[in-house]
Amino acid sequence: MVRPDDQEKVLEIFCINTCLWGGMFNPIIPFFEDVPSWWERDNYRFEDAKQIINGYLDFFEPDFLVEAEKGLADGFGFDPNRVLQLADILEDPVEGGWDKYGLSVHDLYSELYKEKFQFESRRKHNIVHVETKNSAFDGFVAANFGSFPVQEQFRYFELNYKGVFDPKHITLDAASFLEMHKSGWTSALGIGCEKLQVDYSNRQVPILFILDAQESRDLVDFWNLRAIHQQGLVIPIQWIEYLSPFCKEFILRNYHYVRGNPDDVMVYPTSIFSRSIPDNDIEEIHKNYLHVDKKRANTLQVWYPPIWSKPSEKVFSPKRPTLEAGKKSMDIQIDEDDPVIQFEHLFPEFASEYGSKFRLVNVVRLQDWSSKRQIATIFPCDCKNPIFPKFRIGRSSSLFTTEGMIIFPEYRNLSESWNLIDGTIAFNNWFGYNKVPATLSDGGRPTQQIIQTLGGFVGVSCLAHKGIIKLLNKIANRPVTKTIRYQKFQEEIHCAVDDEILKEQTFETLVKRRAVQLGLELKCGECGSWSWYSIKQIDYSLTCSHCFRSFDFPVTNPLDCKHSKWTYRVVGPFARPDYADGGYAAALVIRFLADVIGGMGQADVTWSSAQELTLPTNDKVEADFMLWYQRRQILGMGYPTETIFGEAKSFGTPAFKQDDVDKMKSLAETFPGSILVFATMKEGTEFSKKEINRIKKLAEWGREYDKARQQTRAPVIMLTGTELFAGYSLRASWEERGGKHKDLIKPASVRIDNLRVLADLTQQLYLGMPSYGSFLSQRFHQQNRAPKTEAIHPMS
Numbered sequence: 001m002v003r004p005d006d007q008e009k010v011l012e013i014f015c016i017n018t019c020l021w022g023g024m025f026n027p028i029i030p031f032f033e034d035v036p037s038w039w040e041r042d043n044y045r046f047e048d049a050k051q052i053i054n055g056y057l058d059f060f061e062p063d064f065l066v067e068a069e070k071g072l073a074d075g076f077g078f079d080p081n082r083v084l085q086l087a088d089i090l091e092d093p094v095e096g097g098w099d100k101y102g103l104s105v106h107d108l109y110s111e112l113y114k115e116k117f118q119f120e121s122r123r124k125h126n127i128v129h130v131e132t133k134n135s136a137f138d139g140f141v142a143a144n145f146g147s148f149p150v151q152e153q154f155r156y157f158e159l160n161y162k163g164v165f166d167p168k169h170i171t172l173d174a175a176s177f178l179e180m181h182k183s184g185w186t187s188a189l190g191i192g193c194e195k196l197q198v199d200y201s202n203r204q205v206p207i208l209f210i211l212d213a214q215e216s217r218d219l220v221d222f223w224n225l226r227a228i229h230q231q232g233l234v235i236p237i238q239w240i241e242y243l244s245p246f247c248k249e250f251i252l253r254n255y256h257y258v259r260g261n262p263d264d265v266m267v268y269p270t271s272i273f274s275r276s277i278p279d280n281d282i283e284e285i286h287k288n289y290l291h292v293d294k295k296r297a298n299t300l301q302v303w304y305p306p307i308w309s310k311p312s313e314k315v316f317s318p319k320r321p322t323l324e325a326g327k328k329s330m331d332i333q334i335d336e337d338d339p340v341i342q343f344e345h346l347f348p349e350f351a352s353e354y355g356s357k358f359r360l361v362n363v364v365r366l367q368d369w370s371s372k373r374q375i376a377t378i379f380p381c382d383c384k385n386p387i388f389p390k391f392r393i394g395r396s397s398s399l400f401t402t403e404g405m406i407i408f409p410e411y412r413n414l415s416e417s418w419n420l421i422d423g424t425i426a427f428n429n430w431f432g433y434n435k436v437p438a439t440l441s442d443g444g445r446p447t448q449q450i451i452q453t454l455g456g457f458v459g460v461s462c463l464a465h466k467g468i469i470k471l472l473n474k475i476a477n478r479p480v481t482k483t484i485r486y487q488k489f490q491e492e493i494h495c496a497v498d499d500e501i502l503k504e505q506t507f508e509t510l511v512k513r514r515a516v517q518l519g520l521e522l523k524c525g526e527c528g529s530w531s532w533y534s535i536k537q538i539d540y541s542l543t544c545s546h547c548f549r550s551f552d553f554p555v556t557n558p559l560d561c562k563h564s565k566w567t568y569r570v571v572g573p574f575a576r577p578d579y580a581d582g583g584y585a586a587a588l589v590i591r592f593l594a595d596v597i598g599g600m601g602q603a604d605v606t607w608s609s610a611q612e613l614t615l616p617t618n619d620k621v622e623a624d625f626m627l628w629y630q631r632r633q634i635l636g637m638g639y640p641t642e643t644i645f646g647e648a649k650s651f652g653t654p655a656f657k658q659d660d661v662d663k664m665k666s667l668a669e670t671f672p673g674s675i676l677v678f679a680t681m682k683e684g685t686e687f688s689k690k691e692i693n694r695i696k697k698l699a700e701w702g703r704e705y706d707k708a709r710q711q712t713r714a715p716v717i718m719l720t721g722t723e724l725f726a727g728y729s730l731r732a733s734w735e736e737r738g739g740k741h742k743d744l745i746k747p748a749s750v751r752i753d754n755l756r757v758l759a760d761l762t763q764q765l766y767l768g769m770p771s772y773g774s775f776l777s778q779r780f781h782q783q784n785r786a787p788k789t790e791a792i793h794p795m796s
Helices: 009-017 049-060 105-117 135-144 152-165 174-183 215-230 237-254 281-290 422-433 444-454 459-463 468-474 487-495 500-512 576-579 585-595 657-668 689-703 731-739 739-745 753-765 772-784
Strands: 066-067 083-084 128-131 168-171 197-199 209-213 234-237 271-272 299-301 322-324 340-342 362-364 405-407 413-419 436-441 482-483 516-523 530-534 541-543 550-552 564-570 603-614 620-631 644-649 675-680 718-720
Touching: 009 135, 009 152, 009 215, 066 271, 105 152, 105 168, 128 135, 135 215, 174 234, 197 585, 209 215, 209 237, 215 234, 234 237, 237 281, 271 281, 271 530, 271 603, 405 753, 422 436, 422 603, 444 459, 444 576, 444 585, 444 603, 444 620, 459 468, 459 500, 468 487, 468 564, 468 576, 482 487, 487 500, 487 564, 500 516, 516 772, 576 585, 585 603, 585 644, 585 675, 585 689, 620 657, 644 657, 657 675, 657 689, 689 753, 718 753, 731 739, 739 753
Parallel strands: 066 083, 128 168, 209 234, 209 271, 271 299, 644 675, 675 718
Antiparallel strands: 197 322, 340 413, 362 405, 436 603, 482 564, 516 530, 516 564, 541 550, 603 620, 620 644
């Protein structure tokens, strides 16, 4: 973190990163108290200074934050134990480096020397060491090619570089700059990334970044842009006339059709002008030096990519690449009663066994492949102050990011030992860290038991039929025996399920997973009453549950229905009345979020059933279910984790009362940015007007934009029987439903796995609200409509 106009500190940062393995990808976060006038063209102000800096932190998720001057990180909530100074990085060979950070290129140079540079090569390598006669270009040289610190104690970096690689010395000017680009040069900055694989994970257009080579703020922008963009060239405005033919050749060479694309999609190389170049000069510069005689090939961009802003799926948003030097996958069978895993650290072979304590990181991604998916694998993303999770034995808390769990291995050939936890414990611990005491409520036990009994969400899918839920509840509400004849039970199941393949599968799941238990109803030979006996209880002599006298099993005619009936009895949570005390609805909505919209690798979840929370206001509230939900990208890292609180109801009318709405609002105020879910098994047409209005009022409150978090305050999702009883695809269910459901889901670009998009769609469907885009447009026109007033004289 540095003031972007502090040329001396910016140059020092470039030099330090030249000495670090992968240092070219260490981002530089610009610091300012107020947004400077040059930040946006036409002096627009979309975010304030703190929002911009927080946006950079959220985008890059730094492991450590290094201050160019002490105190810059104050006020951003960053863990002070992970705030460093520039002097904390490089190792002084005299004083040692145990307390330093990062892996220097010293070990890397030694390895590369052993591998190939100690031998005479037939083909001369094209490694350069670049200097400049004009000190005004020192920053440009360091940002492009790398430069080494000038302090005496760090001179060994430059000496090692020259000794190992014997680089060609270049004095930079326009001609040598052009020649290096044509010849495919390698510099100290690039060599410092050897043995790293960089995955940019998204298709990018080639760019020319035209900047003022003497402006440090432009160099900071270039440094960050290069870290996230693979295909780009930097062009100093000072040399643009000389480099003009090269730039035009670059544009023409990269203007072509996308290979293998049947729709003739074109690649448009883009010229991006830095913020230091005046608006009035851009058009003329582009026309004179960059414009090519080919239609549609002249793409001009006068704004800097807003990497500090929240990404949008409607427009292309920059993405952070992943860097890795090695990876390993392990399948570990764990004991559910003692879920401990052990694994060895990954460590680059070239790194010495001993060195600084924080030289590199391992990224750990957990995936629970069991059907129950009870192990907590997803946690809230918080790069600033990660107080949670903490399940490393004898270690501090880990750092959970969109990339995975970050840990800092200190030595080679050491192993980690982790105590894994389930979602209920994870949420309970998280609430405790946030000073919100929580306990698993009695209302949450049926939900947990249902999911566990059915073997996870695949088993819960057998409940995704309204007829099944009605049948199980009908049996559970019988006053005497909660049983049903086995033939009748099978017939009812088949009638409730439309899909022929699922009929028998649903029946077998409920029976084999022991949602129902097989037994005999026998008529007492003494009092004539009927009693139910499990298979284990059947014997030649039985005791009547009514008169408590013994009677003989009807061995002479065991199939006579006048004396015996084979039946199924609902047991455990399925024997609870009122739809398993609401457990069916909660289990179905958790399954919907985890498997229907989050299935097929689209998202990972950590879930918990109902917990009772004591909020900071001392109010006690209960959430029927809660989840951490992290969407995955097809390539690259995941999206930030969403926290979900939900209220689940069965078929009651009204399903949601004012107390339910007030409770959810209290949770949203305590945990800003949370997603609020109202779920019921009844259909949207069954909501009363009062019910809709009270939830709609909360949804309108939740739509308000939180500037500090750069997102809406609390999106509200409405789920009905259409969603809870969906199969394995919500898109298919809505298309089958037809009407407005089908119209909203029709565009292929609609990402229903994005919970904020799902909130917008369900608010339109069930609350009669306009789309979020229409809401914003209306709000904009209201705020910008000029008030019509008449002059009023004081005496009138």
